[in-house]
Amino acid sequence: MKLKKIHIHAFRRKYTRQIIATDGTYPTLLRSLTKDNFKSNKNNQSVTPLITGLFNVTTNYPIIMELAKTKDERKEFLNFISNKEQFKNNIFVFDKGYDGDLFFDTIEQKELMFICRIKDNRKYISNENDKIVHTSRGQRIPRKSKIF
16 A cells, blocks of 8 residues: 555656546436436436546546536536646546547647547548547548557
8 A cells, every 4th residue: 555655656746747537427316316407217217317527547536526417428528627727737538438529629729638549430540650640520620649
């Protein structure tokens, strides 16, 4: 246990960036939440809200968790980071559910750094010299992304 604490402390001193993971889940909860404006399921016996949050991987500490009325993980994440200055030195990590051009555009406009596992059907062409990947969907402008 002591070794883990020393390692985290040394990591914080050496690097200023923090790794922040985000994800959500959809549990089935009691129907009584409908009184708080959560939409009832078709069976009228339960609700399935989104529980989403941010977790600081660098310090092994949760930042925020929320029971959301929307089922849109991307929208809830953007609500979490509305104060850009608080998160400017972080690197966000997303799973495939967050992969989307509009979402990526919004994060890039906020000048935030992120790593996202891309969906299997995303199209890309690799340039072996500089490990830049050009991705596009439909008529959109190609996106440049670093591959590590």
